[in-house]
Amino acid sequence: xxxxxxxxxxxxxxxxxxxxxxxxxxxxxxxxxxxxxxxxxxxxxxxxxxxxxxxxxxxxxxxxxxxxxxxxxxxxxxxxxxxxxxxxxxxxxxxxxxxxxxxxxxxxxxxx
Amino acid sequence: xxxxxxxxxxxxxxxxxxxxxxxxxxxxxxxxxxxxxxxxxxxxxxxxxxxxxxxxxxxxxxxxxxxxxxxxxxxxxxxxxxxxxxxxxxxxxxxxxxxxxxxxxxxxxxx
Numbered sequence: 282x283x284x285x286x287x288x289x290x291x292x293x294x295x296x297x298x299x300x301x302x303x304x305x306x307x308x309x310x311x312x313x314x315x316x317x318x319x320x321x322x323x324x325x326x327x328x329x330x331x332x333x334x335x336x337x338x339x340x341x342x343x344x345x346x347x348x349x350x351x352x353x354x355x356x357x358x359x360x361x362x363x364x365x366x367x368x369x370x371x372x373x374x375x376x377x378x379x380x381x382x383x384x385x386x387x388x389x390x391x392x393x
Numbered sequence: 394x395x396x397x398x399x400x401x402x403x404x405x406x407x408x409x410x411x412x413x414x415x416x417x418x419x420x421x422x423x424x425x426x427x428x429x430x431x432x433x434x435x436x437x438x439x440x441x442x443x444x445x446x447x448x449x450x451x452x453x454x455x456x457x458x459x460x461x462x463x464x465x466x467x468x469x470x471x472x473x474x475x476x477x478x479x480x481x482x483x484x485x486x487x488x489x490x491x492x493x494x495x496x497x498x499x500x501x502x503x504x
Contacts, residue, residue, distance in 0.1 A: 285436075316494070323480065323494035324437070340493075371436050382429070382492060384436030 283307050287372050287385035294362045294392045302357040302388050304372030310383070312375045313355040317341065317368040318387075324371060330355055362392045396420075397481045402499040405471050413466040413498055415481030420461050425484045427492065428455065428466050430477040437480065437494070440466065476502045 288303045306313065314329035316339075326339030330349040344366060346358040355374075359366060369389050373382040398416040405411045417426065427442040441448055441455045443464070448455045454467040468475055480497040 321496075323496045326493070373436075381427075381439045381442070382437070384438065387434075387436050 285372055285374055285383050285385040287370075287388050289388060290386065291389050292391070294359075294390065296363060296392060298362050299358070299360050300362065301359075302370055302372075302390070304355045304357065304385060305353050306355075306372075306374040306383070307353065308374060308376075308383065309352060310374035310376050311352070313349065314339070314373050314382075315345070315347065315355070315357045316371045316373065317366075318371060319368050327357065327370075359390075362390075364392045366390065367392045396483045396493060397495055399479075399481050399495065399498045401496065402501065404501040404503060406503050407473060408470055411468040411471045411475070411500065413468075413479050413481075413500065414463065415465070416463050417481070417483055418462045420483055421485065422461075423485065426455065426457060426464050427482045427484050428453070429480045429482065429492075429494070430475075431480070431497070432474075432477045440479070442484070471500075471502050473502050473504060476500055 285306045311332045315327040316324040318324045325341045327345050328347040330336045333349050333352050336347050336349050349355055369387045371387050372385045375382045425442050425444050428440040429437040430440050431437040441450050441453050443455045443457050456465045478497040478499050480494050482492045
């Protein structure tokens with residue numbers, strides 16, 4: 282059982298470049314979300330989805346886009362990377378109406 | 394607004410019990426209390442949750458005050474592998490409510 286899989290684990294970008302962080306879960310969870318974690322800080326919610334075709338903004342959505350075409354996948358897109366987006370990104374999933382989130386191992390992004 | 398208050402750090406000795414406090418004085422009657430922990434260089438992992446009654450599982454126990462304004466996560470016998478950041482979170486349920494993580498408590502275990 283793979284759980285929540287994130288790729289890549291590490292990425293270095295130059296300012297202005299675009300990229301997509303991939304997230305996939307094999308638990309048939311309806312809810313998926315993306316968080317970012319900056320040094321010494323807690324996690325902040327970027328975007329979330331309560332099911333295929335439905336997405337919504339979290340606390341810090343600016344500079345990020347998401348889509349949810351399938352139950353399994355929830356990619357996070359950076360259209361024009363900025364140094365302020367240097368962070369560790371975590372994808373998570375859970376069943377609807379339960380609070381137990383399952384997290385991926387994280388993707389460490391550096392924007393130069 | 395993390396909606397909960399925790400000490401920044403705590404220190405304990407290996408093989409001793411650890412009591413991690415959390416204040417959630419504005420909690421509503423239907424909010425659950427969830428605890429997660431984050432080991433170094435890993436994503437958070439679920440520990441335990443409860444509503445009104447004390448709860449036990451293989452990882453820890455959760456003691457919730459009668460007025461529900463505070464709770465305590467209890468690790469019965471700490472090991473070095475329990476060194477992590479512990480997050481106490483209010484969860485109001487429903488599909489759209491993401492969990493709001495504060496800065497948590499950094500638990501240091503001394504051998």
